[in-house]
Amino acid sequence: KKLRIGMIPADGVGREVLPAAQRILEALGSRIPKPEFEHLDAGFEFFTRHGEALPQETVDAMQNDVDCALFGAVGSPTRKVTGYSSPIVALRKKLNLYANVRPVHSITGLDPRPVDLVIVRENTECLYIKQETLTTTEENGKEARATRLITERASKQIGRMAFRIALSRARAGHPAGLTIVHKSNVLSTTDGLFRESVLAAGKENPEWQDEGKIQVSEQIVDSMVYRLFREPEAFDVIVAPNLYGDILSDAAAAMVGSLGLVASVNAGDTFVMGEPVHGTAPDIAGLGIVNPIAAIRSAALMLHHLGYTGPAQDIERAVVEELREGIKTRDLGGKASTEEVVAAIEKRL
Numbered sequence: 341k342k343l344r345i346g347m348i349p350a351d352g353v354g355r356e357v358l359p360a361a362q363r364i365l366e367a368l369g370s371r372i373p374k375p376e377f378e379h380l381d382a383g384f385e386f387f388t389r390h391g392e393a394l395p396q397e398t399v400d401a402m403q404n405d406v407d408c409a410l411f412g413a414v415g416s417p418t419r420k421v422t423g424y425s426s427p428i429v430a431l432r433k434k435l436n437l438y439a440n441v442r443p444v445h446s447i448t449g450l451d452p453r454p455v456d457l458v459i460v461r462e463n464t465e466c467l468y469i470k471q472e473t474l475t476t477t478e479e480n481g482k483e484a485r486a487t488r489l490i491t492e493r494a495s496k497q498i499g500r501m502a503f504r505i506a507l508s509r510a511r512a513g514h515p516a517g518l519t520i521v522h523k524s525n526v527l528s529t530t531d532g533l534f535r536e537s538v539l540a541a542g543k544e545n546p547e548w549q550d551e552g553k554i555q556v557s558e559q560i561v562d563s564m565v566y567r568l569f570r571e572p573e574a575f576d577v578i579v580a581p582n583l584y585g586d587i588l589s590d591a592a593a594a595m596v597g598s599l600g601l602v603a604s605v606n607a608g609d610t611f612v613m614g615e616p617v618h619g620t621a622p623d624i625a626g627l628g629i630v631n632p633i634a635a636i637r638s639a640a641l642m643l644h645h646l647g648y649t650g651p652a653q654d655i656e657r658a659v660v661e662e663l664r665e666g667i668k669t670r671d672l673g674g675k676a677s678t679e680e681v682v683a684a685i686e687k688r689l
């Protein structure tokens with residue numbers, strides 16, 4: 341048996357961190373089925389050469405040839421570029437990877453504050469449907485509008501995922517927390533629907549209702565950010581619409597020292613794609629100093645979602661040991677190169 345993994349490095353440091361993740365997966369040896377890596381194209385750089393950011397061959401391969409995938413990072417210009425639209429947003433939609441799961445945790449004894457939370461971000465709608473219009477009126481000059489889509493279906497789907505994850509984190513005598521993030525005091529229709537749908541999803545499974553196992557609460561998004569910085573230890577599982585989830589996960593990454601540490605998976609019911617939370621880091625791309633740990637942890641998280649929990653834990657343990665040992669890239673205040681970090685983790689495995 342083999343484990344076929346689609347590799348989409350895309351742009352910038354994506355091309356440095358994905359090979360790092362590949363080496364770590366290979367270092368697992370017989371602990372997982374033999375990995376077979378298939379390089380797949382996508383990204384802004386590919387767009388500038390071929391006129392498309394996500395070739396159909398990549399989508400086809402994802403749907404038919406591979407068991408799972410890893411994505412690096414894609415560099416999207418801030419200006420509008422005609423014909424270009426982000427391939428990662430498109431992939432999430434095309435493969436119905438409706439959940440973006442982002443665990444953020446500190447390392448005991450190393451980080452000043454205890455953080456151990458999972459952000460479960462809706463991945464297919466909200467403002468990311470990218471329906472924007474530009475008109476001109478006499479009164480205002482240019483007028484830009486964006487449509488924000490929230491559906492009962494997607495909100496319930498992400499709600500179920502959040503409840504499942506919360507249940508998996510509940511321990512005897514220690515309930516899991518689930519915080520629903522929204523802004524329904526202002527956006528009562530859209531965020532109101534999100535909130536109601538997540539709460540309704542929680543009523544579907546008697547185990548989720550089980551008194552004491554999951555404590556559900558809610559938090560308005562702005563005070564959520566405030567509380568996240570003031571008392572990160574108060575949070576466990578956080579479920580949020582797409583945009584709030586995106587912003588909260590970068591904020592949470594700051595609590596544990598660096599974006600270069602935080603992993604994620606894009607998960608649907610039948611496919612999972614690992615992806616570091618960070619972007620293409622253009623300020624350090626190509627210098628060989630990017631922190632590969634977010635990508636390595638994303639590979640571990642992908643294995644975890646596929647059911648290879650043992651090997652996933654092995655990777656996490658090696659990463660933590662290595663961080664404690666102090667071989668750190670510059671974003672963490674160290675001097676190590678990407679290569680030195682990968683080699684150290686590889687050796688531990």
Ligand code: NAI
Nearest residue numbers: 413414415416417599600618619620621623624630631671
């Ligand atoms: P970024 O995450 O690329 O970088 C933010 C800061 O964190 C930079 O100073 C960078 O050097 C540092 N950083 C990020 N990852 C690091 C790592 N692994 N090791 C060491 N330092 C790291 O965010 P930014 O600068 O806002 O975006 C750059 C480009 O990436 C943009 O084109 C943006 O659209 C894209 N982007 C893509 C994402 C994706 O592919 N999912 C996510 C976020 C941004």
Ligand code: MG
Nearest residue numbers: 586587590617
């Ligand atoms: Mg982001």
